[in-house]
Amino acid sequence: MRLAKAIAVAAAVVLGAGACASAGVIPDNEIVIGLDEDSTGPGASYSTIAGKTVRLSVDLINQAGGINGKPVRLVVENDESSPTKTPSIIRKLVDQGASAVILATGSGSVLQAKSILEQSKIPAIAPVVLSDAFASPPGNDYSFMIPNSLKQYAEVYCGAFEKLGYRSLGILGDASASIDGIIKTLRPALEKCATVTAVEKAPVDAADLTAQVSRLAETKPDAILVASIGGHFEILAHNTLSKIVPETQRFSLASIGNQPASWALADPKALSGMVYMGSLSADNARTAELTEKVRAVKGADYQLTAYDAQSYDAVMMLAKAIEIAGDHQDRTAVRDALQQVSGLPSSFGQDDLTLSFSPGDHLAPDSLCGLVLIEFGDDNKPAHPWDSYQPPCG
Template sequence: MVVSRIGSTGLAAGLAALLALTACGGGGGDSDKPTDGTASGAPIIIGMDEDSTGPGASYSTIAGKTIRLAVQDINDKGGVLGRPLRLVVENDESDPTKVPAVLQKLSGQGAKALLLQSGSAAIMQAKSTLTQLKLPAIAPTGVTATLVEPPNNELIYMLANTTADWAEVYCGAFKAANISKLGVLTDDTTTIAALNKSLLGGLSCVTVVATEKGAANASDLSAQVARLKNANPDAVLVTSVGGSFEVLAQNTLARQFSGKPRFSLASIGNQPSSWKLANAGALKGLIFMGSINSENPRTQALTKLLKEKNGDDYEVTAYDAQAWDSVQLLKLAIEKAGGPDDPAKLNAAIQGITGYQAAFGQGNFTLSFSATKHLGADGLCGLSLIEFGDDNKPKGPWSTFQPPCSG
């Protein structure tokens, strides 16, 4: 039997405020606005829908900052076909009802292509608007397969492995660890509701014995964790957008439910600002779905660049790498199309990109697109299961199981 309840809604004092400040600081303000660098000529306008204040801000601002850096790097090296990339930005707050107006506004500012850095529910709403605008778009950190599936998928693309791939990897992990009964602790955001529908539906390898839900701004999850404990699962999976909810969830699980394996999504692994807000040792042993592999030479190069720009203590995440790759893919497509002004040619050029060596995933991981393949990931090599150590930082791949990678 699956149980689902809504928890308390009070603001997690101090914790949420700190995370909100971190998220705001991570986003690109006027000081981060890319210049034309050494490029000249008419600018090529790229529109970005960035959730910098809504429920997706905890990850969108990380990606948004690196998107700006990637644009600046390209412009400093002469631009695209000698022309600078010019970034225009709007914010839909991951609110599906705001998406059409936001995309219309970006189009009205002259955008030739779009980067959709928002929640999956909002991006789903964008699909029909893209068809109307006839503008190609990339969702840099999207992971929900339906984002690039029909209908209205002709102009939208994703890079990373989807939740269907995640389910396959989680099932491999559960089998290796002899886990047959799973408890789920989830937040109440629309983004996670859409993700859960896809991910949990693919976990036929286990029985979900309890599902507990808490408000994204909850201040206490003790009751939910107590009910999970009473259901006696072999392991717990936390599904959230990260931020204060994830920290509260892991603190509570570590205190009330120690000794049971804990799994999470990519969110916590890609939000270094959250790690230091967790209680000492609360993340120890937590296993999350990662995409950063330090042996990938493109990851090494990007890490070097980001540390030069952001400081030696900067923790590179999959959001950074996927943001970087998204801008590079647009650059390649514009070059292949001979310019940005014909949206049909630009869309066809994206579909002509094959074997792109990504800055995330294992060393031989590539991205390829076609008219019928709008998800770039070529196989499971874009994923790794990563374990947190005693210091609340990722310590490396989980030794019990890793997804197979060939090529």
């Protein structure tokens, strides 16, 4: 009896050791890509858009024969845009054998991921994050991002302010960790061209913004910037601003332009004249091509967003890197290959935009051509590029 128990214990130990040894092993016969997708947290309104297109992009790659003749499998985890959960989520993806990770989650979570990416030596691409800090030193050896950065946003806003003579700016933001980080990055850059008269914040689920907007109006800014993750807060902000300060020019970040479901929630003409930072241009043939691919899956009436285009490009850049590396089981080799991907024609931005990475630059856009200021029309839908100003391309 004792001998039988000893054998059973020994077998359990061996099996346990084998299970631990297999954790994190990168398979040879398939390529695993990890996706951290906030599907239930505060960033879900945009992360799920990105996540669906990441899945679509992987399907398209597999339909074309995979990468280097090997199929691609996506493994998905959810950190709910909670920075405290992000490290464990990255570890889970590593344990599932991912060669690289795509981070479709909030800015705070993406920034929290940097250190664990370094420790795990696994490259990650953020397709929708705007914070320059993710792709910038220190600790950015494995961190890459697709969109134009917040500092480049500030360049474009300042170009518009200077042309139109705006010298003061009020900021209305939600109190999420992501937007807090965005405002902290944007404000110093914006203060180089305009005086920030006040920054008013409220919870993401606020039911009334009258007090915040009224205080902002008392500072009499030439323009107002709404900084939010979109959704309910963004619409409430513009509904309130359109009533209290109807003549003040309003600007916004990218979120509202990429959330068509939210537009119908706005009061009549509440979004009219508001200008947001867009990333899609009707002149980009690749955007039109991607639209057809996405509509084949998401429906004929689906309106492409920048989140779709940037997520698609993230997967394509990663696929190119794995192809260059040749060995998807070597995560550092995949990172090194990402730094060799250059001149990839972009699916977002103006037609001339290309995307590149290098050892000294982990921000993909090669110019400001990835940004387009878009004005909303009276029907509360994006109408056309803003006539008053557009960023220089080149």
